[in-house]
Amino acid sequence: MALAQQVGLALAQRNWVAVTAESCTGGGVSTAITDIAGSSAWFDRAFVTYSNEAKQEMLGVRAETLTEFGAVSEAVVAEMALGALAQSRGDISVAISGIAGPGGGSEEKPVGTVCFGWADHTGKLKVETCLFAGDRQEVRQQAVEKALSGLIALMAQS
Template sequence: MQNISELSANLGQLLQQRDQVLVTAESCTGGGVATAITDIAGSSAWFDRAFVTYSNDAKMEMIGVKSETLGQHGAVSEPVVIEMAQGALSHSNGTLSVAISGIAGPGGGSDEKPVGTVCFAWASSQAGRK
């Protein structure tokens, strides 16, 4: 199995081959995905920026997640991570985005969303580099 550094380097090679640039919007991971990426030498050629949007306010202010979506579905939900992924693209120079939100624990879980629940989304501008 590949380690995180190998996976990140492989991701970078694929993004460069396709003239794509990644942006991340992270909540429960606290920038961990961006760290794995920026640990790779030369990643600035294929990585634009990271949004660490741990709070609901950060999600709304930094990447345009709607308060109505947060209120209706909660921060750990598919509708919210979809808005995070779309917002990351619209607030960056990226052409691809990934968004992650979850309940890391040890508290904060519920019967509906237990600790360990994680939602992912991705979005694409459907074009090469802007």
């Protein structure tokens, strides 16, 4: 069964609704979710916040957090995930920010670095950073899969 279908089943069982906050995946997670027939019952909305300004304006990410840690950081995705919940009717959220390449990497944050944040309405918040290999499309696809599997994992804790 596809990960997005598993997410849908887990959400439906809990009567929960998901929301996404995406940067480097550009809406890939929400596309995977809405490819599933019936997803309108358990998916509310997606925020594609590619720029720092969008992260601040749409999700309430603090300028200080962006300045101190950079857009690709666990601190920023935590604020994105919480902001997505606050600005939606969602019960659980996932946030993604990363460097898909081919440019934009650094020694500290090489291409393939992707940060994830998952939050739910019960107060749970989990963040994780992964380093994915491959070209831009491969990094983005791995990030979508990790985002979906992380939603499943967080719900399993409920």
